[in-house]
Amino acid sequence: MCEILLLNVYWRISISLLMQLLFLFELAYIELRSVTFQSNDLLTRD
Numbered sequence: 001m002c003e004i005l006l007l008n009v010y011w012r013i014s015i016s017l018l019m020q021l022l023f024l025f026e027l028a029y030i031e032l033r034s035v036t037f038q039s040n041d042l043l044t045r046d
Helices: 002-045
Strands: none
Touching: none
16 A cells, blocks of 8 residues: 555656656747747848
């Protein structure tokens, strides 16, 4: 019984960590896209 409880807690922690990682990757991706769009605007402006 105790092992099942530990496994459940472990799964919840790992899933929450995965969600945080995905969120960070999404934020980084959006940042990179905005940066590349800005550089493209600067290039086309010249």
